[in-house]
Amino acid sequence: MRRGKVNIDRVFHALGDPTRRAIVERLSGGPISVSQLAKPLAITLAAVVQHLQILETSGLVHTEKVGRTRTCRIETEGLSAAEQWIADRRTEWEHRLDRLAEFLAEEEK
Amino acid sequence: MRRGKVNIDRVFHALGDPTRRAIVERLSGGPISVSQLAKPLAITLAAVVQHLQILETSGLVHTEKVGRTRTCRIETEGLSAAEQWIADRRTEWEHRLDRLAEFLAEEEK
Numbered sequence: 001m002r003r004g005k006v007n008i009d010r011v012f013h014a015l016g017d018p019t020r021r022a023i024v025e026r027l028s029g030g031p032i033s034v035s036q037l038a039k040p041l042a043i044t045l046a047a048v049v050q051h052l053q054i055l056e057t058s059g060l061v062h063t064e065k066v067g068r069t070r071t072c073r074i075e076t077e078g079l080s081a082a083e084q085w086i087a088d089r090r091t092e093w094e095h096r097l098d099r100l101a102e103f104l105a106e107e108e109k
Numbered sequence: 110m111r112r113g114k115v116n117i118d119r120v121f122h123a124l125g126d127p128t129r130r131a132i133v134e135r136l137s138g139g140p141i142s143v144s145q146l147a148k149p150l151a152i153t154l155a156a157v158v159q160h161l162q163i164l165e166t167s168g169l170v171h172t173e174k175v176g177r178t179r180t181c182r183i184e185t186e187g188l189s190a191a192e193q194w195i196a197d198r199r200t201e202w203e204h205r206l207d208r209l210a211e212f213l214a215e216e217e218k
Contacts, residue, residue: 012130013125015194076202079199089183092137093138
């Protein structure tokens with residue numbers, strides 16, 4: 001999934017669920033199969049697959065079937081888009097605080 | 110809202126809505142009143158207030174009533190928590206890629 005296709009609504013929505021965040025956390029350590037992924041999660045395989053579909057549509061996870069095994073890995077596009085959106089906000093408010101500090105310093109003179 | 114109280118589920122869920130992100134974007138530029146905030150948004154004041162409640166419960170926005178005016182400002186706790194969670198994932202996968210590169214370099218020798 002290319003950057004241009006990432007829908008930021010979907011990324012944040014997908015990350016709002018603790019099971020989906022647990023999947024992303026697990027995959028950050030490296031790619032694993034769907035069944036390995038499902039084992040420690042206290043939910044059905046069908047539920048895991050459903051969460052994976054949401055994560056894949058959001059650009060957070062990529063799954064690929066090789067033979068009879070479906071392997072999942074992190075897709076960095078989704079997390080990068082979320083990270084960038086937050087970083088842009090931080091830049092704005094830090095810039096505002098800098099201007100405020102400058103204004104107060106000028107006032108003091 | 111103190112750091113310990115931030116619920117990361119709520120933060121990501123809140124950011125999954127385009128109107129709520131537009132509110133956070135606007136407030137990153139500085140505090141404004143609820144009515145100023147509502148003006149450019151094509152929704153009712155009641156809907157804005159509802160979005161603000163969700164943002165406030167998530168630790169993304171702080172509102173305060175002074176006299177007859179309710180003013181809103183960014184609350185950095187929520188965004189920082191989301192930023193930290195994403196940064197932790199990035200650290201993990203970059204660390205894994207480093208280990209992979211080391212392994213491949215060793216193999217080549």
